[in-house]
Amino acid sequence: MKFLWPELLWLLVLLPLLAAARMWLLRRRRDQLAGAWPGMFGAAPAANPGRVRASELLLLVGLAVLIVAMARPMWSLPETGPDQTIVLAIDLSGSMAAADIAPNRLAAAQKAAKKFVQELPRGVQVAVVAYADSAELVQPPTLVRERATEAIDRFQLQGGTAIGDGIVTALSALFPGQALDLASVQQPPPAHAVPAPPAVAPGSYAEGLIVLLTDGENTMGSDPLDAARLAAQRGVKVCTVGFGTADGAIVRSEGASEHVGLDEVGLKEIARLTAGEYFRATNVDELKQVYSELKSRLVTRVHETEATAVVAGLGAVLLLAAAGLSLWRSGAVA
Secondary structure, three states: OEOOHHHHHHHHHHHHHHHHHHHHHHHHHHHHHHHHOOOOHHHOOOOOHHHHHHHHHHHHHHHHHHHHHHOOOEEEEEEOOOOOEEEEEEEOOHHHHOOOOOOOHHHHHHHHHHHHHHOOOOOOEEEEEEEOOOEEEEEEEEOOHHHHHHHHHOOOOOOOOOHHHHHHHHHHHHOOOOOOOHHHOOOOOOOOOOOOOOOOOOOOOOOEEEEEEEOOOOOOOOOHHHHHHHHHHOOOEEEEEEEOOOOOEEEEEOOEEEEEOOOHHHHHHHHHHOOOOEEEEOOHHHHHHHHHHHHHOOOOEEEEEEOHHHHHHHHHHHHHHHHHHHHHHHOOOO
């Protein structure tokens, strides 16, 4: 809890008054007892000392709390807002037909992704990108969960794996209408490259996050590391998810067989460049757990709100409790 310092000075000024009030209460109690039994103060029947101390303590604490309320205390509350967007970028290459994860990788990925979407906090938007030999924004950012899950249901397998294009398309969902120039981050940049905009700290963009799932390695399109550098330049985290069994799988298409593996090194580097995280999932339950962890890592902002009314109410309750206890003990507020 924070305080506004000018008002907090009231607390420092009035604390001595609290101590003086306590001494006055004790002196008043002694004088009342002495007046009730003149000459025999020492033999006076003592009121229940526990109740006396309790009512005085409640009174003093209540006054202290009211003084704290005068300092206009503030407390910080984490929140997610409607301008936060999660972009799911999901691989639709032919290797997602592999049946090493039942019934196949694509169906398992769809099931886990839909569960993730449905469980996102109410104020968080979700967008969906599908990528294979190219990338497409199949669902722009929306708060309507059904639209995102329907877009995931419509996935169709294609050829190729353009991870870099998937990242760039996901960035376009977060920054609609803005130019995204890969040439500005290439190593070294081409001679004709447009100067890059001022870079921000990787991972510092609080309004969005990209979650990229793949079961293979990049085979075409933009360089994934250049795309990751572009995301880092914008401060956007890219959390990568490697999906599939440890041994990979054999995919058969048009009479040919191909072993597909996972480029974990590349996925880890994408996550590192963007201050994101890399996750590994070898079955649908592990993938659901990955999405659950990602949900718990959503960037939350701290919202400052004044707590004066709450603190003042607490102080008033304490004062009423002190008065009630005093009435119960002696029949009068003392």
